[in-house]
Amino acid sequence: MNDAPPDSGETLTLLLVEDNPGDARLVEEALSDGRIADSLHVVSTGDEALAFVARRGEYADAPRPDLILLDWNLPGTSGEKVLEELGDDPAVNHIPVVVLTGSQAETDVVAAYSNHANACITKSGDPDAYNETIRAFEEFWLSVAQLPAADGDT
Template identity: 40%
Template sequence: MQRDRTVGRPMEILLVEDSLTAARLTMATLRGGHLQHRITWVPNGEEAIEFVFQRGKFSRAPRPDLILLDLGLPKRDGREVLQEIKADPDLLQIPIVVLTASTSEEDRIVSERLKVESYLTKPIDMNRFLEVIKELSRFWRADMILPGPAASSQQSG
């Protein structure tokens, strides 16, 4: 019996944002974009690091498929979070989209050097944001496609 040809796991998104209003807007936009996803919201850089490195209360956290990162964060600055994630070989490949109020050219340059997928300045054009996420989703889904005809002829037992 053939089932959906993609693995049924939704995209795991980590949203690192200290503003409840911005977090709600981001989550609503993602819901409205009809992307299969699960989102975890953390309000500061310290919790972001604990989450991605699966420490403390996040020891059983899923590995994010995508990180949406504000730069101006309490407890641990988003710039530090970005550098720490990109310095770790096991986390280096996780795509990061920076969502920031910073208009600093230096922040943009440093982020680009660290190979973020996109750098969006607040207030964010939510249509552009959704385009970026959908594009990243296509790449993520490509990794989730099951192999050719042999997979579709297998029956679950």
């Protein structure tokens, strides 16, 4: 699935884990014209993210994401804890995770990469700048990066 050429029209299944409805809406709007638009799934807590990826409970029929956009500062089960748990699960630890953070703290960036995040994106307070960042994210992951095969688990 993921080794298709960038212009093949194949969609990418993206899981967005974002507790701020405004930030989630900005991401949805930024991706609305791209190949991710119809395959974007949004959850608002770390527990929901883990259930979605593991296909538990109400997410039993959820598709396996090809890529996860993970807010670092989630209430309850933090983004850091979600990243740790995903990394410890051999069934899903191949899924790239891009951390979103509003934090400027170097310790958060180091912690994300220490837990095997594939990238960190700092959320801009300016909606237009954040929109451009998300579009650049989409362009990179759809046109430049090669994602791991889904192992028949799509």
